Amino acid sequence: MALERYDALTRLAAHLPKDxxxxxxxxxxxxxEWAAITEEHPQTAQLGQMGDVIGMAVGLALALPHRKVACLxxxxxxxxxxxxxVAMGQEAPxxxxxFVIDNGVYESIGxxxxxxxxxxxxxxxxxxxxxxxxxxxxxxNVDSAEALETELKLAFSQKGCRFINIKVPPGHARVPxxxxxxxxxxxxxxxxxxxxxxxxxxxxARQDRQLMKK
Amino acid sequence: MLNDAAQSALAGLKEAGIxxxxxxxxxxxxxxxxxxxxxxxxxxxxxxxxxxxxxVCAGAWLGGRKTALIMENSGLRVAAEYIARISLGCGxxxxxxLSYRGDLGDTEHWxxxxxxxxxxxxxxxxIPYQVVRHRADLRATIKRAHRLAEAxxxxxxxxxxxxxxxxx
Numbered sequence: 001m002a003l004e005r006y007d008a009l010t011r012l013a014a015h016l017p018k019d020x021x022x023x024x025x026x027x028x029x030x031x032x033e034w035a036a037i038t039e040e041h042p043q044t045a046q047l048g049q050m051g052d053v054i055g056m057a058v059g060l061a062l063a064l065p066h067r068k069v070a071c072l073x074x075x076x077x078x079x080x081x082x083x084x085x086v087a088m089g090q091e092a093p094x095x096x097x098x099f100v101i102d103n104g105v106y107e108s109i110g111x112x113x114x115x116x117x118x119x120x121x122x123x124x125x126x127x128x129x130x131x132x133x134x135x136x137x138x139x140x141n142v143d144s145a146e147a148l149e150t151e152l153k154l155a156f157s158q159k160g161c162r163f164i165n166i167k168v169p170p171g172h173a174r175v176p177x178x179x180x181x182x183x184x185x186x187x188x189x190x191x192x193x194x195x196x197x198x199x200x201x202x203x204x205a206r207q208d209r210q211l212m213k214k
Numbered sequence: 215m216l217n218d219a220a221q222s223a224l225a226g227l228k229e230a231g232i233x234x235x236x237x238x239x240x241x242x243x244x245x246x247x248x249x250x251x252x253x254x255x256x257x258x259x260x261x262x263x264x265x266x267x268x269x270v271c272a273g274a275w276l277g278g279r280k281t282a283l284i285m286e287n288s289g290l291r292v293a294a295e296y297i298a299r300i301s302l303g304c305g306x307x308x309x310x311x312l313s314y315r316g317d318l319g320d321t322e323h324w325x326x327x328x329x330x331x332x333x334x335x336x337x338x339x340x341i342p343y344q345v346v347r348h349r350a351d352l353r354a355t356i357k358r359a360h361r362l363a364e365a366x367x368x369x370x371x372x373x374x375x376x377x378x379x380x381x382x
Contacts (some may be wrong), residue, residue, distance in 0.1 A: 023273060045276060047306075049299045052269040058298070059273025059281075062257060063234065083263035087270055091259060180306035190276060201278045201363040 003145050005101055006173040008166050011110055013037045015152040023057035026182055028108035029172035030074050030101050036175035042192035046185040051081030054088055054098055060092035068095050068096040075102040075121045090136025092161040100165045101126055107170050116170050131163040139163035155168060217379040219349035220246040226356030227282060234274045236267035237284035241306040242313035242379050264289030268296045271308045282309040287332040297339050307363035308373040317376040336371055343371035
């Protein structure tokens with residue numbers, strides 16, 4: 001039986017360590033499903049859109065090399081900017097694991113009379129092969145619950161830069177749309193990182209600081 | 215760029231507390247890239263595409279690093295997609311260091327479009343910027359650009375003019 005996306009996301013959420021950070025897309029049904037499953041927990045930054053999610057995850061992983069960083073993206077987004085895979089492969093942070101939900105279609109634009117519009121992964125393009133060719137040390141395609149469970153256990157118990165492309169059929173679960181926008185997700189996530197890492201990220205106005213010292 | 219200009223820019227980055235730089239090397243700023251790459255206090259991430267460099271910097275900022283992206287002014291056109299999505303969409307600051315190819319004195323015909331587009335595009339992206347004409351000013355301008363970027367949670371750009379490249 002094919003692995004459904006909601007099932008894959010539920011399994012990912014169950015394995016994601018509480019002290020890990022997640023960089024996720026914030027558009028489309030995949031982001032709504034992840035938000036619903038995780039109840040918008042602040043360990044996830046839902047900031048990326050198309051072509052920038054893996055790039056941001058690479059930056060986050062390099063900024064916090066001691067912390068496990070996961071990434072959640074879709075096939076259409078990865079295909080928009082393949083240079084992200086090169087950055088991931090060149091830097092190869094050993095605390096980074098990227099999960100791509102690859103349903104082979106641009107699902108979020110809706111479906112017309114001819115069905116959903118296909119992405120290149122419905123044709124001859126193989127994202128895991130592209131990741132390997134970009135220098136990512138470990139990149140695989142999975143299409144079953146058993147294979148995903150194996151990869152999840154490996155990814156969260158060992159070091160290593162990994163790219164896990166999860167092949168699923170089109171279709172989404174009935175969940176409510178996410179309530180927050182990118183700004184709210186950013187503030188929530190940054191405050192979470194500040195608490196987790198014991199450091200200040202957001203700027204404090206210099207004039208205000210001086211005033212309150214008096 | 216002239217060596218004292220590169221040193222002034224590096225001093226500005228370090229005094230601003232910038233500890234994470236991504237970039238795509240260009241002819242004018244090549245020696246600045248080399249200085250940054252060799253600096254033990256700055257994590258340098260070379261990329262093959264300025265848009266990816268911007269995304270990497272944005273992610274690093276979310277993890278608590280102070281970031282800058284160094285590129286030719288042509289790279290702003292590539293990065294614009296991700297500046298719009300990430301910074302206009304969510305409010306993330308990154309200092310941009312741009313060489314002003316096509317500035318008065320440039321000899322290369324291919325650089326002309328880069329000069330035509332860069333300032334209107336910065337305005338479109340609501341990015342405050344300053345063109346640095348005196349190379350000793352690079353240090354203070356970069357520090358001020360970083361202060362404003364952190365205050366407004368949006369990029370600020372420093373344009374490195376031909377005056378920082380040639381003696382004549």
